[in-house]
Each structure stands twice: as structure tokens, then as C-alpha cells.
Amino acid sequence: MARIKIDLPAVFPFSTQIPVRIQDINYGGHVGNDAILSIIHECRLQFLASAGYTELDKTTGIGLIMADVAVAYKGEGFHGDIFHVAVAAGEFSPFGFELFYYITTQRDAQTITIAEAKTGMVCFDYQQRKVAKLSAAMKTRLETGK
Template sequence: MARIKIELPANFTFSTTIPVRITDVNYGGHVGNDSILSMLHEARMRFLKHLGYSELSLEGVSLIMADVAIEFKAELFYGEEVIASVAATEFSKVGFELYYKLEKEVEGARKLVATAKTGMICFNYDTRKVAAVPALAAEKLQA
């Protein structure tokens, strides 16, 4: 079976730390895949907020996640912290890719926990139609 392979960009423009909560842990005793997706959402919201945006307010348009791919690399456990890095790349007329690198500290070094990519599409909720990526937003997202 073919596996997802995510090629991360060389540079990440934003990083944040997210604690692992007890509610993130599944019956296997580690963080569940659904919680990893939630951590991506949290990292994306913090990335956008850092730039003065939100998913509903990006220079006059909103964002919709069109797709997601996650490559799991290591377990996470309750009490650990995730270092989530985010980069925006591959801009098109109506969207772009967000790449995520999730890591944790182990004995003073970073260990890769997961890589991910979300396809983000600009959307106008008033007209219920796809919208162009605002030039200023593209510039700020890539800075």
C-alpha cells in the first residue's frame, strides 16, 4: 500500500507550543489521530492570529480547509508539549498549502512527531463562492 509522503518546506515562519491534554489521549495511552488534527487546527489559528487574521477574516475573505494529509512519526503522551511549526506555500489564484511540523523535546533534542499539510481555499460566505487569495494576505502569510 502506498503511504503518504509529505515533503516539508525548508523554512517555517511560525512556531508555537501546544500542551498535550488528558482529553487528547486515546485508549492506546497515547495522543489519538483526531487530536493531532485538532492540534493542527490550533496551530493554524495561532499562526493566523499572529498575522492579525482568523479563518473568517483574511483581508475580506474566509478560509475553508479543502483537504488534509498527516504523516505520523512518533507517539505523544499526556503532559508532553508539542512544538508546532507552520509555513504557507504553493499559492494559487484561490488557495494555498499550509505545512505543519509537530515535534517534541526528548533529552534536549527535538523529535519529529508528525508532518502535515492542509489545502486552504479562500471563500466568500456572503456569495457562497470561492474567492481569490488577497495579495496582501499572500504577502503576509509567506513573510
């Protein structure tokens, strides 16, 4: 069976800390795949906010829709872990971009890779209900994280 391979960027301009909550744990006793998606969503919102954007940008009328997601699970996360999530934007197109996520935790003085992921983001005009162009200003801010 073919495995997903995510080519992570060399530089991540943004990172955040996310504590693993008890509701993130599944019946296997570790962080569930649904929880990883929720954590990625939270980190995406924080990354966008750090660049001055939201998923539903009221100022420009142009928001974002997640078109796809790929997650490569690398290790187990447990209740009490603090996930360090690095986020970067890349693979820009006229209508969107990819967001990359690198999730690690520190345990027993070691860095454990939990997951690598990417989400395909498409610019969307919510008033007209159609795909919109990615502005040059947004591209620049997302590339640099500023």
C-alpha cells in the same frame, strides 16, 4: 501500501507550543489522530492571527475553508509532552494555498518528530457562498509570517 510523503518547506516563519492534554490521549495510551487534527486547527488559528487574519475574516468578507488534510504520523506523543509546532504557508494558487505543520517534542533530551502535516486552504466568500481569489496582500503576509 503507498505512504503519504509531505515535502516540508525549508523555513517556518511561525511556531507555537501546545501542551498535550489528557483528553488528547486515546485508548492506545498516546495522542490520537483526532487530537492531532485539533492541534493543527489551533496552530492554524494562531498562525493566521499572527499574520492579522482569521478563518472568518469579517473585514474583507473573505474567509478560509480547509479543503483537505494529509498527516504523516512519525512518533508517539504522550500526556505531559509539549508539542512544538512550526507552521508555514506555501504552494499558493489563485484561490488558496497549503499550510505545512511540523510537530515535534523534547523528551529525554532528544527531539522526537511526532507528525508532519499539510492542509489545503481555499479562500471563500461566506456572504456569496463561493470560492474567492487570494489577495496579493494576504499571500505576502502568509509567505513572510508578517
